[in-house]
Amino acid sequence: MQFHWDENPDLNITPLVDIMLVLMAILMVTAPVMEYEENINLPQGAAQKATHKIPDLSIRIDANRKIYIKNEKFDFKTFADDFVLQSNKYPKDTVVYIKADKDLKYNDVMYILKVIKESGFSKVSLVTNG
Numbered sequence: 001m002q003f004h005w006d007e008n009p010d011l012n013i014t015p016l017v018d019i020m021l022v023l024m025a026i027l028m029v030t031a032p033v034m035e036y037e038e039n040i041n042l043p044q045g046a047a048q049k050a051t052h053k054i055p056d057l058s059i060r061i062d063a064n065r066k067i068y069i070k071n072e073k074f075d076f077k078t079f080a081d082d083f084v085l086q087s088n089k090y091p092k093d094t095v096v097y098i099k100a101d102k103d104l105k106y107n108d109v110m111y112i113l114k115v116i117k118e119s120g121f122s123k124v125s126l127v128t129n130g
Helices: 014-030 079-089 106-118
Strands: 057-061 066-069 072-075 096-100 124-126
Touching: 057 106, 066 079, 072 079, 079 106, 096 106, 106 124
Parallel strands: 057 096, 096 124
Antiparallel strands: 057 066, 066 072
């Protein structure tokens, strides 16, 4: 057998690349599913009761544009001034719920929402039946 120094042997690396791609695909599929769980003993905390619950404030508006806060009745035109006086009784992080009649105009409900927001309340929600 005669050997020629001028010849370059060809290496076929296609099977090697195919195997590496399959292994990489398997690794990519299984790595996100793996969960590492370590047992951690957390310290015991002291059970405390809440000092006080912040009361919710519910504002109801009927179809005749009469506004009710608890048992008090307010007129729509003077509500901005009346609510500023009433809002001093509640902390500003009180959750305010607005229950408006469905026959009211959108502008009327947004006016009430604007008055409440401008009084310093940031947690205001509109209540619906759905």
